Amino acid sequence: MSSSLEKNMLILRSSDGEEFIVPEVVAVMSKAIKNMVEDECASNTIPVPNVDANILAMVIEFCKKHDESEAEAASDLKTFDSEFVNRGQEALYDLITAANFRDVKELLDALCQNVAEMIKGKSVHHIRIQFLGYQLFEILTSNFIWNIWCDRDFD
Template sequence: VSLSYLIRFFFISILPSLSRPSFSLIGLGFQIQEKPFKIMASSKMIVLKSSDGETFELEEAVAVEWQPIRYIIEDDCANPSIPLPNVTSKILAKVIEYCKKHVHTPKSDDKSSEDDLKAFDAEFAQVNQGILFDLILAANYLNIKSLQELTCQTVADMLKGKTPEEIRETFNIKDDFIPEEEEEVRRENAWAFE
């Protein structure tokens, strides 16, 4: 087996699985378990640097919710600051606001806590499209599943029940099909227009 084959196998088969709490390689006879990350009682601060050079101090308890940051902290490589080249300061501030609220809201069976988070999420998602799409990209980059789900659901709700023309208008998408091409697409995907 060549080295290039093993590298390709790792990046295609194994690496995507590492984001899951545990995974197994069937047929290879071993399983890898991710260790739970323990946060110290101290309120250690992490410094994040946005793509436009602005720095943010964030509690470690909040920062470890972001998978790439968690790995950096686990490997003790977080000094002096962690660069986030794909996130602007405006979006990073919003992401931090979201994560602080979700980390500091007590996880309990208390209905009021859950209602408080739902109300916060509903208000948080009411932003212009540019910010919304940047939040989706940041949530994906930082692997913040709850933020990713919230922002993608917001876009899905914007699409729900709209015709293709209304969707183009909502998202300012230029219709570049000629009538014959559009008719062909509608014919091939008739199930979607029922």
């Protein structure tokens, strides 16, 4: 099977068994995969546990775009990034864990910036209710505890 592939292509297998064929330059944007390739401990098929096909496809899309557009205007890439990361909460969480776990720095930066924009200027109450799904009881108790813990914080 490996012989049928071009030399610089890699196969990534998601946690639910789907396989993606990607150029090596794209795959090694993930530091974790890069290390595996460099140490030559990877056969052509690299398992990517904890990341399902859906998310893996998104990550690959992002890496491909960044690889292609290295020469392109930075502003185009910015627009792409901001559109790319503009997703629902759950996808965002999955993407962040994937980017963190696979160590894809550009993606992690873009995602974290997006999260920062989302929570900027919002109160802790608001964030708990909107993003964390806290109930009233939890807010009361946790607020009480954290306020004691964080008494010495300046604000």
